[in-house]
Amino acid sequence: MQLIDKSVIAGKRSGRLALNNSMKWAFFLCTTVGLVVLVTLIVDTLMDAVGYLDWDFLTSFSSARVESAGFYGAVIGSLWLMVVTVPAAIFLSVATALYLEEYAPKNRLTDFIKINVSNLAGVPSVVFGLLGLAIFVRAMAMGNSVLAAGLTLALMILPVIVVSSQEAIRSVPSSVREASIGMGATKWQTVSRIILPAAIPGIITGIILAISRAIGETAPLVVIGVPTTLLVTPDGVLDSFQAMPMQIYAWIKMPQEEFQYLAAAGIIVLLAILLLMNSVAIFIRYKFSQRY
Amino acid sequence: MVNIMTKEKNTVTRAAGTTVVEDRFRDSAADDGIREPVFKTNNFNLWYGDNHALQDINLTFNQNEISAIIGPSGCGKSTFVKALNRMVELVPVVRTEGEILYLENNIFDRKMTVEELRTKVGMVFQKPNPFPKSIYDNVAYGPRVHGIRKKKVLDEVVEKSLRDAAIWEEVKDRLNENAYGLSGGQQQRVCIARALATEPDVILMDEPTSALDPVSTTKVEDLMHELKKDYSLIVVTHNMQQAARVSDTTSFFYQGYVVEHDDTKIIFENPRDQRTEDYVSGRFG
Amino acid sequence: MSNYNIQEMIQKNKSNKGAFVEKSIPVILFLITSVSVLATIGILYTLISQSLEFFSRESFTTFITSADWNPYGAEPEFGIWALIMGTLKVVVIATVFAVPVGLGAAIYLSEYATERLRKVIKPVLEVLAGIPTVVYGFFAINFVTPVLQSIWSEISLYNAVSAGLVVGIMIIPMIASLSEDALSAVPNSMREGSLGMGATRLETTFKIVLSAAVSGIIASIVLAVSRAIGETMIVSIAAGSTPNASLDITSSLQTMTGFIVQITSGDAAYGSSLYFSLFAVGMTLFVITFAMNIISQWITKRYREEY
Numbered sequence A: 001m002q003l004i005d006k007s008v009i010a011g012k013r014s015g016r017l018a019l020n021n022s023m024k025w026a027f028f029l030c031t032t033v034g035l036v037v038l039v040t041l042i043v044d045t046l047m048d049a050v051g052y053l054d055w056d057f058l059t060s061f062s063s064a065r066v067e068s069a070g071f072y073g074a075v076i077g078s079l080w081l082m083v084v085t086v087p088a089a090i091f092l093s094v095a096t097a098l099y100l101e102e103y104a105p106k107n108r109l110t111d112f113i114k115i116n117v118s119n120l121a122g123v124p125s126v127v128f129g130l131l132g133l134a135i136f137v138r139a140m141a142m143g144n145s146v147l148a149a150g151l152t153l154a155l156m157i158l159p160v161i162v163v164s165s166q167e168a169i170r171s172v173p174s175s176v177r178e179a180s181i182g183m184g185a186t187k188w189q190t191v192s193r194i195i196l197p198a199a200i201p202g203i204i205t206g207i208i209l210a211i212s213r214a215i216g217e218t219a220p221l222v223v224i225g226v227p228t229t230l231l232v233t234p235d236g237v238l239d240s241f242q243a244m245p246m247q248i249y250a251w252i253k254m255p256q257e258e259f260q261y262l263a264a265a266g267i268i269v270l271l272a273i274l275l276l277m278n279s280v281a282i283f284i285r286y287k288f289s290q291r292y
Numbered sequence B: 001m002v003n004i005m006t007k008e009k010n011t012v013t014r015a016a017g018t019t020v021v022e023d024r025f026r027d028s029a030a031d032d033g034i035r036e037p038v039f040k041t042n043n044f045n046l047w048y049g050d051n052h053a054l055q056d057i058n059l060t061f062n063q064n065e066i067s068a069i070i071g072p073s074g075c076g077k078s079t080f081v082k083a084l085n086r087m088v089e090l091v092p093v094v095r096t097e098g099e100i101l102y103l104e105n106n107i108f109d110r111k112m113t114v115e116e117l118r119t120k121v122g123m124v125f126q127k128p129n130p131f132p133k134s135i136y137d138n139v140a141y142g143p144r145v146h147g148i149r150k151k152k153v154l155d156e157v158v159e160k161s162l163r164d165a166a167i168w169e170e171v172k173d174r175l176n177e178n179a180y181g182l183s184g185g186q187q188q189r190v191c192i193a194r195a196l197a198t199e200p201d202v203i204l205m206d207e208p209t210s211a212l213d214p215v216s217t218t219k220v221e222d223l224m225h226e227l228k229k230d231y232s233l234i235v236v237t238h239n240m241q242q243a244a245r246v247s248d249t250t251s252f253f254y255q256g257y258v259v260e261h262d263d264t265k266i267i268f269e270n271p272r273d274q275r276t277e278d279y280v281s282g283r284f285g
Numbered sequence C: 001m002s003n004y005n006i007q008e009m010i011q012k013n014k015s016n017k018g019a020f021v022e023k024s025i026p027v028i029l030f031l032i033t034s035v036s037v038l039a040t041i042g043i044l045y046t047l048i049s050q051s052l053e054f055f056s057r058e059s060f061t062t063f064i065t066s067a068d069w070n071p072y073g074a075e076p077e078f079g080i081w082a083l084i085m086g087t088l089k090v091v092v093i094a095t096v097f098a099v100p101v102g103l104g105a106a107i108y109l110s111e112y113a114t115e116r117l118r119k120v121i122k123p124v125l126e127v128l129a130g131i132p133t134v135v136y137g138f139f140a141i142n143f144v145t146p147v148l149q150s151i152w153s154e155i156s157l158y159n160a161v162s163a164g165l166v167v168g169i170m171i172i173p174m175i176a177s178l179s180e181d182a183l184s185a186v187p188n189s190m191r192e193g194s195l196g197m198g199a200t201r202l203e204t205t206f207k208i209v210l211s212a213a214v215s216g217i218i219a220s221i222v223l224a225v226s227r228a229i230g231e232t233m234i235v236s237i238a239a240g241s242t243p244n245a246s247l248d249i250t251s252s253l254q255t256m257t258g259f260i261v262q263i264t265s266g267d268a269a270y271g272s273s274l275y276f277s278l279f280a281v282g283m284t285l286f287v288i289t290f291a292m293n294i295i296s297q298w299i300t301k302r303y304r305e306e307y
Helices: A006-049 A055-059 A072-103 A108-121 A125-139 A146-170 A174-182 A187-216 A219-224 A244-253 A258-287 B002-006 B077-084 B114-120 B135-145 B151-164 B168-174 B184-196 B214-227 B240-246 B264-269 B274-280 C006-013 C017-057 C060-065 C081-112 C115-129 C133-151 C160-184 C188-195 C201-212 C214-230 C233-238 C256-265 C273-302
Strands: B037-048 B051-057 B060-062 B066-070 B094-102 B121-124 B202-206 B232-236 B249-254 B257-263
Touching: A006 A258, A006 C081, A006 C115, A006 C133, A006 C160, A006 C201, A055 A072, A055 A258, A072 A108, A072 A146, A072 A187, A072 A244, A072 C017, A108 A146, A108 C017, A108 C273, A125 A146, A125 A219, A125 C017, A125 C214, A125 C256, A125 C273, A146 A187, A146 A219, A146 C017, A174 A187, A174 B121, A174 B184, A187 A244, A187 A258, A187 B135, A187 C017, A187 C133, A219 A244, A219 C256, A244 A258, A244 C133, A244 C233, A258 C115, A258 C133, B037 B077, B037 B232, B051 B077, B051 B257, B060 B232, B066 B077, B066 B240, B077 B094, B077 B202, B077 B232, B114 B121, B114 C006, B121 B184, B135 B151, B135 B184, B135 C006, B151 B168, B151 B184, B168 B184, B184 B202, B184 B214, B214 B232, B214 B240, B240 B264, B249 B264, B249 B274, B257 B264, B257 B274, B264 B274, C017 C273, C081 C115, C081 C160, C081 C201, C081 C214, C081 C233, C081 C256, C081 C273, C115 C160, C133 C160, C133 C233, C160 C214, C160 C233, C188 C201, C201 C214, C214 C273, C233 C256, C256 C273
Parallel strands: B066 B232, B066 B249, B121 B202, B202 B232
Antiparallel strands: B037 B051, B037 B060, B037 B094, B249 B257
16 A cells, blocks of 8 residues: 655656755855845945044044044043943943852842843833933033943943853853862952952953943943033043044034045944954953863 | 860871772771761761651761672662761751751761861762862862861872872872863862862762772772771762672661661671661662 | 861861851842832832722723724813724734744744754844834834835824734744744654654644644743833834724824823923823733733643653
């Protein structure tokens, strides 16, 4: 008795194989979309930036006149911003990750904190801007200072660093933990001398990626009201400042065509900085990837 | 607490600097008469949640002996050694009852901190678990966490511990290299050196050779013989030949009970309990 | 040989300072951890209190039912649906573009690609995910829009298509990498079972792997859509600032995020209805994205595949 007609199966085979093959190429095409966009974006921007990206551009303040406008105030301002954001974000996030991974008891409060961190990661950056505007700029009367913007960005990247630090801490094998505890080391000695040093490459990688996100972030700065026409750099964290993405945005919004080229030049500078930071992160991850 | 602090170590003069080769097959039970107990348990019970993992354990372990603990998987032998330095409490649902006396002090007493206990009772683990640091920093870790910072002291302690662990010659030129660059057997001996660096009285070993090749295993076993001159060793092993080769006394654990505890010779040649005989003759486990 | 008695030195070094440190560290860490909770409370407090202020001046019913958004002038109108429709148009275009492409890339990476190719593509996706959105905005208005205009004459300078496509490009890496994680987690034994019966790679992928990984994929899409809804700079630059509830995708519109940026980069007098309307819009945005994040987490948790 034969339930299956083998000739039917054989007849359909070539069609199935053809579909299999063509879909493989379709999937491959999808994969290349990212690469194509990346190349187009960079080439297009570079072509716009040519002729505007020069030493004068990097050393001049912003200006209403295209010929004399530059990126200097924005670059210095972004550096000032990081002076506040980076230490604040590292301090808050790494401590939070350590608490959640090493000390937090298993209870509802801990669960709540964990859920809270992951939800904070999903809050749109523009909403963090509103938080900064209402709390730091208005209620605490910091104005549109480096401090107000820096703290806003620090809160924004906090969940990113917490999650990556947690992963780095979790990847330290428990056998190493036990070895330290077994020698009579206390909890904090174990955490500070063994776990933290072992997790530090992963933590730093996460921090660098988060910082590069903070440097390019525009929306919260717009909401806070970061100016784009200053002719001075800040002297302290309570001064007003300019920032790279903010300056780029302002130029994009200018009606005169030439300002688009300035924006392109600014983008190249910003992307170069981000690429450098990403390379460092990838290098650290690569260098320390096979440890256990 | 005072008791342990002032207690003199009744040890033979330590042979550091030279590796003394001795006949490792000498009959160790017969050498110097009666020894004092280092660990004694009184009706010790342990639960993981509802699981009664150790039941009414009454055992005595003597100084300068190697005591082997054998038994099939899940019999509670690992749990038991981890109870001796209270590492078992890292599992949150553990509950204990009864006493474990370390030199006549109950280790569960509030007077003794776990950190203090663990500097006296060192541990070597199943898998080599060096810290991701240099060999030197690995061995110096114990003294350092206990506040010893002088370079001169640390240098000497590191060298002596590595010599005692019979690995000094292999690593003396690369003390500053990461311990992960060593082979598994070398890593395990560095871990032993690390445990020796705080000069504990007792060293607990939880299947110390199960992750090692036969050559490394022999080296570690030789080392155990050397170490018992200065330390008391309590060794969990799944390998019965190993227990027979290295230990002075053997305890057979089965389903959370101690079935039999006696001189190793008796356990292996003339056990009283049928289950012990079945196990040591390889009929189950 | 040894000149030192280590145990004696250890005893001597014992101090009570250590015990104090041990006790205080967890407390200090907990206090720092609570900052993340304070941030959430701060966001909620800000949005709720300022929104309440807004609704004490303007009608709540109009806000959630009307589609007329005209906040300037003597008699301002605040009907959020004009902005929601703007957001929706951009997000639908972005999703329709990004889901097939992102999923296709995920399938290629997990089912077809060699290890070497994967090592090239993954960093590219990471770089793409790290490009600031203001840069994408520039790309939209200076490259995508002119290209679109040259092939589709009705399209105006500001439109939903260009913004939507570029927002789609922005979320592709997210969909691709999260979906790839879900696909890679499907055990090989399942694939072997299907391939061993003579099924093609494609049939195995669609009938076995995709259905096994479906919850992870959906969770990644929901998360990406939530990101698209909150995306600000691309739409501020490329979508325009004309709030309207029409379904026309070729002309200027305004999204919720676009409105917030427009008002804050201009000068909304502190204390005016316009100023407080920022927070009412922000609140709406927060509620929508929050709900989607919760849904994504719920899907991941509820339908976590047990292999």
